[in-house]
Amino acid sequence: MTNMYTKWDRAALLEEVSLRVKKARFAHILRVEAKAIELAHKYAGDVEACQLAALLHDYAKDMPRSEVVKIQQAAHIDAEMLAFGSQIWHGPAGAYYAKETFGVTNQEVLDAIYQHTIGGEQMSLVSKIVFIADYIENGRDFPGVSEARELANQDLDAAVIYKIKQTLKHLVDREERIYPGTLTVYNQWMQKMED
Ligand SMILES: [Fe+2]
Ligand SMILES: [Fe+2]
Structure with missing residues (x-):
């Protein structure tokens, strides 16, 4: 990694x-880094950008809610998102810290986080x-992960759609609430497929 x-x-x-996340999560982050680099080479993506976004993507996942409340406005985390818990807000919070702590200004890196x-x-x-x-790194083991890996090998958009669908199904099966933004994203991708 250079200082690009x-x-x-x-x-x-x-x-x-490593000071901010749990040990198991740190290991996950390193596996996401490796997978992101691999996919960046495969799809001729910006390797540096993918690597950096991967390294920072879960930076805020183990942060206490009280910390996030302090940056809520600046990180564009609305009350609804905050109420849904870190599962949802650690992305936006991570992007905030990428910018404020690590000085990242590249919009694609920030958006990816x-x-x-x-x-x-x-x-x-x-x-x-x-x-x-994040979904298919080598440590992942869940029903459907091999299909996800196969799709990622052939067509990145198909893999993205698969992940969005599977995540939604999983939440419904477990009778968990669904963040409205998740549904919006699902609808937009389904719309794209119809077009
Ligand atoms: Fe995450
Ligand atoms: Fe992750």
Whole structure:
């Protein structure tokens, strides 16, 4: 990793990330990094951008809610999003820290971090790569992961749609509430398929 998008070198950045997240999550982050680099090569994406977004994507996941409340306005986290819990807001919060703590200004990197929890209507290649790398990194083991990996090997958009659908199904099966933004993203991708 060069200093193209942040002044932090990889070692210093990892040190800081390791202080903020649980051990198991840190290992996950390294696997997402490896997968994001692999996908970036495969799809001719910006390797540096994908790698950096992967390294920072879960930075805010283990943060206490009280910390996030302080940055809520600046991170564009509305009350509804805050109420849904870190599962949803750690993307937007992560993008905020990427900018404020790590000095990242590249919009694709910031959007990829922002969007990784629920996806987005407009996703750049970097955003899609991080979204899928997070889903299929080598440590993942869930029903459907091999299909997701196969799709990611053939067609990145198909993999994105698969993840959006599976996530929704999973939430419904477990009778969990669905963040309205998740439904909006689903509807937009279904619309895209009809067009
Ligand atoms: Fe995450
Ligand atoms: Fe993750």
